[in-house]
Amino acid sequence: MRTAAKFEKVSYKVYAPDGSREIYDGIKLPRRATAKSAGYDFFAPKDLNFAPHETVTVATGVRALMPNDSCLMIFPRSGLGFKYRLRLNNTVGIIDADYSDSDNEGHIYVRLSNESDTPLHIDAGQAFAQGIFVRYLLTEDDDVTEQRNGGLGSTTPRR
Numbered sequence: 590m591r592t593a594a595k596f597e598k599v600s601y602k603v604y605a606p607d608g609s610r611e612i613y614d615g616i617k618l619p620r621r622a623t624a625k626s627a628g629y630d631f632f633a634p635k636d637l638n639f640a641p642h643e644t645v646t647v648a649t650g651v652r653a654l655m656p657n658d659s660c661l662m663i664f665p666r667s668g669l670g671f672k673y674r675l676r677l678n679n680t681v682g683i684i685d686a687d688y689s690d691s692d693n694e695g696h697i698y699v700r701l702s703n704e705s706d707t708p709l710h711i712d713a714g715q716a717f718a719q720g721i722f723v724r725y726l727l728t729e730d731d732d733v734t735e736q737r738n739g740g741l742g743s744t745t746p747r748r
Contacts, residue, residue, distance in 0.1 A: 591654060591655060591656050591657070592656060593656070594655040594656070594659065594722045595653070596619050596629070596652070596653055596654075597652050598616055598618070598651060598652070599650055599651070599652050599693070601613050603693055603694050603696055604616075604648065604650045612634050612635050612650075613634075613650060615635075615714070616650040617714060619631050619719075622716070627721050628719030628721050629719060629720045629722075630716035630718075630719050631649055631651065631663070631719065631720060632714050632715065632716055633712065633714065633716075634647070634649060634650050636710065636711070636712055637710070637711040637717065638708070638709070639675070639701070639708065639709040639710075639711075640703070641705060641706045641707060642702070642703065643702070643703055644700060644701065644702040645701055645703075646698055646700045647698065647700070647701065647718075648696065648698055649696070649697045649698065649718075651697050652689050652694055652697060653684055653695065653722075654689050654695075655686050655689075655722060656724070657686050657687075658686075658724055658725060658727075659686055659723060660683050660684060660722075660723055660725060661682075661683075661720045661723075662681055662682065662721050662722075663681065663683075663697070663699060663718055663719070663720050664677065664681060664718065664719055664720075664721070665701060665718055665719075666716055666718060666719055669711075673703055673705045673707060674703070674705045675701055675702070675709065675717075676701065676702050677699065677700065678702055682697075682699065684697060685737070687736070690737060691737055697720075699717075699718050701718070
């Protein structure tokens with residue numbers, strides 16, 4: 590069992606089936622800005638442009654490996670949220686420990702909306718989101734045995 594978390598790039602095949610090698614090679618792995626930062630900054634793999642009230646999905650090219658009793662929570666950078674009302678479409682992204690085992694290698698996507706009336710440009714390599722690793726508890730009667738078999742949304746029960 591893994592005892593510490595780690596970021597890696599997803600494979601080139603998963604990230605760039607269309608052949609955008611230059612963008613893939615420039616992907617920066619998330620990192621903390623200061624010794625006391627809780628969040629690991631995610632960096633834009635290419636220039637991002639948000640018109641007012643526009644939504645953009647960012648393929649980060651990053652996956653997270655972590656202990657089984659952990660998750661990675663994704664948030665927009667606070668300054669961008671404050672200045673531009675930049676919001677995650679799912680409010681908080683939750684990356685489960687077994688997501689890295691999925692068909693898409695655990696590729697983390699971040700979907701953001703500029704809810705302001707001002708255009709927003711984020712340069713390639715600029716921090717736009719942050720992830721915080723969190724350990725969690727299980728209930729005494731937890732008896733889940735199902736295994737993940739896909740990527741985004743794959744743990745939603747089919748009815």
